[in-house]
Amino acid sequence: MATENSVTVLKHSLVPPPSSAVATAMSLPLTFLDMLWLHFPPVERLVLYEVPQLSRAHFIEHIIPNLEHSLSLTLQPFFPLAGNLIVPSNSNSGTPEILYKNGSSLALIIAECTTTDFNYLTANHARNCCDFHPLIPELKLSNQDDSGSTARTTPVLALQVTLFPDCGMSIGISNHHTVGDAGSIFRFMKTWAALCSKCLEDNIDRDDVAATLASDSPPCYDRTMIKDTKGLNSIFRDQGVVFLKFFQNESSTDTTTKPTTKTEKVRRSFVISRNNIEKLKNLARQKRPQLVHLSSFTVICAHVWTCLVKCRGPSGEQVDKGEVEYFYCLADCRGRMDPPLPSNYFGNCQTLIRKNEKMES
Structure with missing residues (x-):
C-alpha cells in the first residue's frame, strides 16, 4: 500500500503566465452556476501515462523544463487558473470572485515514486483508494488575502507531476469547482498537452505555437452571458453558509485538505467492449x-x-x-x-x- 512517504518531492515550482501576457488583472464574479459549488471540496483527477524506459535523468533534464515552459505558455489564455478564489468573510463584505493579479502563479509539484508499482495503479483490479492520494496535490488555504482582509483565499488549481522510473508518469490535478466544470478544465489540459508536444519538436518557435493554439479557440470569460433571472446566486450562497454551520462543531471546516485517515474503500475499473x-x-x-x-x-x-x-x-x-x-x-x-x-x-x-x-x- 502506498503511503505519504512513498512519494519524494523533487521540486516546488510556481509557474506564472509569460511576462508578455496581455492581462495584468482580472476579476471573475461567480455566477449562480459557479456559486452552486462554492462550499464543495476540490475536484481531484489523476492521469497516468505509460512511458517505458523513462529514466530519472531524462525526466529531470528534458521533460520537466518542457512541462514548465509549456505550462507557462498555456496560462497565457488561461490566466485565471493562476489566480485565487476570494470568499469574503460575510455576504455584506462583497461577492465571491476568481481574482487574477499580475504576479500570480500556479503551483506545480515535481515528485518521484519508487515504492508503488505503476502497473498496479493502472490495472483494472481493485486498488485501495489511499494508494492514489500521494499523487494528488493539495489546494493550500489562506485565511487572509493580500489586502489584509479576512477573506478566505484559495488557489483554484494545483498540479503534481510524478515520475515512476522506467515505467511512466502521472499528472495529478486539484481544482476548485467554482473556476470551471470538467469541459473547461480539460480544455486547459488539452491545450497544455498540445503545446508540450509541439515544444518537443526541433526548430519550432514555442511562442508562435502558443499564440496559434490560443487564437484557434481562446476561452471565453464573459460572465454577462449568464442571466440570473430568479436570484439563485444569493440563494446558493446562503445554502452553503447553512451547510457550514451544520458542521461548525467539527475540528476543521477546511475541505481543501487530503484525507488523513485510512480507508477500506477501493477503486476498480470495468471495461465494457x-x-x-x-x-x-x-x-x-x-x-x-x-x-x-x-x-x-x-x-x-x-x-x-x-x-x-x-x-x-x-x-x-x-x-x-x-x-x-x-x-x-x-x-x-x-x-x-x-x-x-x-x-x-x-x-x-x-x-x-x-x-x-x-x-x-
Whole structure:
C-alpha cells in the first residue's frame, strides 16, 4: 500500500503566465452556476501515462523544463487558473470572485515514486483508494488575502507531476469547482498537452505555437452571458453558509485538505467492449421496442444503475421492497442556454439530470 512517504518531492515550482501576457488583472464574479459549488471540496483527477524506459535523468533534464515552459505558455489564455478564489468573510463584505493579479502563479509539484508499482495503479483490479492520494496535490488555504482582509483565499488549481522510473508518469490535478466544470478544465489540459508536444519538436518557435493554439479557440470569460433571472446566486450562497454551520462543531471546516485517515474503500475499473454495448442495446430494444434512439451512454448508465441497485441488499444495506431509486448525471448546458453560450465558454454551465424508477427486487 502506498503511503505519504512513498512519494519524494523533487521540486516546488510556481509557474506564472509569460511576462508578455496581455492581462495584468482580472476579476471573475461567480455566477449562480459557479456559486452552486462554492462550499464543495476540490475536484481531484489523476492521469497516468505509460512511458517505458523513462529514466530519472531524462525526466529531470528534458521533460520537466518542457512541462514548465509549456505550462507557462498555456496560462497565457488561461490566466485565471493562476489566480485565487476570494470568499469574503460575510455576504455584506462583497461577492465571491476568481481574482487574477499580475504576479500570480500556479503551483506545480515535481515528485518521484519508487515504492508503488505503476502497473498496479493502472490495472483494472481493485486498488485501495489511499494508494492514489500521494499523487494528488493539495489546494493550500489562506485565511487572509493580500489586502489584509479576512477573506478566505484559495488557489483554484494545483498540479503534481510524478515520475515512476522506467515505467511512466502521472499528472495529478486539484481544482476548485467554482473556476470551471470538467469541459473547461480539460480544455486547459488539452491545450497544455498540445503545446508540450509541439515544444518537443526541433526548430519550432514555442511562442508562435502558443499564440496559434490560443487564437484557434481562446476561452471565453464573459460572465454577462449568464442571466440570473430568479436570484439563485444569493440563494446558493446562503445554502452553503447553512451547510457550514451544520458542521461548525467539527475540528476543521477546511475541505481543501487530503484525507488523513485510512480507508477500506477501493477503486476498480470495468471495461465494457463494443460487443457488450451492442448486446445491451439489443436487450433494451427487445423490452422497449418503441425506443427510437438508444445511445451507448444510455445503455451503459442503465446497466451500471441496475448493478448498483442489485448489490445494495447483498452488501448488507437495508432496502425496502419497491423503494424508489434515483440516478443522477450532469449535462452540459452551453448549447441549451437562451441565447446559447459558445462552446469555449470557460466556467460552469451544467445542469443536474435526475431519473427515478421503482426497482423490483
